[in-house]
Amino acid sequence: MKKNVLVIADMKENNVLSLEKARYITTYFDCNIEIIKFINNIDSSKTAPSQLISDAEDILSSTIDNVFDDTTEIIYEVVITENIADWVVERCTQKSIDLVIKEGHRTEALFHTPTDWQLIRHLTCPILIASHEKWKSQANILLTIDLSHDDDNHNALNDLILTWGYSYSTLTHTQLNAMYSIPISKPLLEFDVVDKDLVIESKGPAAKQKMQSLLNRFDMSAITSHITAGPPDRTIPHMANELHSDLVIIGCVGREGLGGFILGNTAEKVLHHLRTDCLIIKREQV
Structure with a gap:
């Protein structure tokens, strides 16, 4: 179709x-x-x-x-x-x-x-x-997965992100990477209240297992997954830069009204720092 x-x-x-x-x-x-x-x-x-x-x-x-x-x-x-x-x-x-x-x-x-x-x-x-960056001949796509929520909206977004990544990779033989950022607020990091490495050490194994289970369900177990920690609007652009990604695929649960005006959402915040193409997958809340 x-x-x-x-x-x-x-x-x-x-x-x-x-x-x-x-x-x-x-x-x-x-x-x-x-x-x-x-x-x-x-x-x-x-x-x-x-x-x-x-x-x-x-x-x-x-x-x-x-x-x-x-x-x-x-x-x-x-x-x-x-x-x-x-x-x-x-x-x-x-x-x-x-x-x-x-x-x-x-x-x-x-x-x-x-x-x-x-x-x-x-x-x-x-x-x-x-973005203004041209894709490499062997493109690299970064799939951003949110494992911090277990509600229907976020689970559906993760499924959509993997579906889009899998479909495009199958047609173009594109290299795929998947990442999850364990949430840590900026003030806690900036004032050394939380040690990022300790957070990854304590929560990383469970996140890695959950990520692998999700990838297995989509027959994508062979792709490389990355677990990091920190504010996603910082960790996602950093990971994209480290991997030299041509495209980042991210989910967005739209936020309207005053909450959206003051806080925005992860996708919008990521775009402030990202310097590569970004495919934003949207699913209306149900």
């Missing part, structure tokens, strides 16, 4: 990163690709909206032809909107999108929530936030 992939084109200063990542990833899958270029702030333009759309469509069409070898399964559209996130969420619902691909923009002001964060919080399908 074909996958439906929505690509958000960011072509400022001839940046075609999201299109190139989409070409690479969808090479291995049977996909319908829809590419959307957004235009906003049209009030400041002296050009008529219809002409802005026409000009952008010409550029987008030419760019697609240059990036993709085969464009027969690609449709594209230029959209004028001031709220990209709402438009994308609605489109994904209407067309049953399986994956969104977007270039990452990692700046965030205290009282402003960028499009990246809105999409992470509101999309129900996975979203790939693309």
